Amino acid sequence: MLHYLAFALAFALAVPIMANAGQYKDFRFPREASTTKDGYPTPLSGKPITKTPVIVKKKGVSLKKYPEHYIPGKEPLADNEMRVTVLGSGSPTPVRRAQATSGYLVELGNGDNFIFDIGPGTPANLYSMGVHPALLDKLFIAHLHLDHTGGIFGLFDAMGWARNTPLQVWGPSGTTPELGTAEFTRNIRKAAEWHVQSKRNLLPTGGTTIVTHEVDISKFSPENPRQLVYDKNGVKIYAFPVVHTIDGSMGYRLEWNGLSFAYTADSEPSTFEAEQCRAADVFIHEVFPLPDEYAAQTKMPLQHAKNALAQHTSPEELGLVFNLARPGIGIGSHYTLGDALVDSFFKGVLTTYDGPVMLAHDLSVINVTLEQIVIRQAKTSFLAEVPDAPELEGVDMNPGKRSDSKRPDWLTETKIQK
């Protein structure tokens, strides 16, 4: 009898698993397509959170048609096209399964890729996007808060085996050396010493190094509001200061082929940042819920929430910034998703702004051309595989010197013979 029950139970369990086997190939959005009370797509239902998923920039021309979802590896970019992917849309209070913290991937039709911030949780989203890790070697850090940098080990580790050239990191200098990006990356590399020495004969040595390009923040002034920090293959990236806690927080603006991407990470609203981001195709700016919503959501005292939010941007203030900058699409990010909070976000922004707005969601994908801006959700595999390795020049898989650190013989001798 017991045997029979066990068999019946196993069979009952096995059938649904077998029937659903194909389901694990692609991500199925966990919610059915639905809308909030005010008619915005609900989070996790496979649609970007905006009422303007298609924005026509040039009228009267034939427009490229896109599939309903972006599926990595299935849509090569056109020569003159830019794709921006939200890798992390949340905040660190705390990181959620559906929302990693800050991180954005910008892919260009010329084959270049750029990562802006690498918050905790973003590496898994990054590697689900079908770009080989060896091509993900340019990281631009806006400021050194951990919700913008905490995923750096995941980036460093996944690249190590794939390349013999360093991870390149751009970031602010800080007012003293210990507050700067060079000190940060030096410490990251130092913390990885056991990791690197233990893999000396497995990794190309170049992949275990970090090269830092520190942006000297003392050079910013009203006369010198931005610095050109990257200029290659027709891609220009500018850094500019933003108002966020102590000195050393920056935003970036990328220009390529008549297309532009602007990102201010965390910042209080200012006319200066609006000026730096003016008319960008894609402008990503932080936004936080209102104090009572934030206190309820984080379970922190209301006064504490008010103090925290005094240093951030409310939906209504975000609308003021967008109204000055007039971007192609204004994107609020660093926000906690939830049906009621989605409606509250739009209610606030739309009191001060009447242009196209989106609330960022992990794996929102924005395609930009001279003719249009199209926003979708990516459908990525939970079991994403690494795409074919690109042919890279100068890859040298020769091992470096293995560490002299050796396990004690008595421990090694207990190994079971294979």
Ligand SMILES: [Zn+2]
């Ligand atoms: Zn911050």
Ligand SMILES: [Zn+2]
């Ligand atoms: Zn932040």
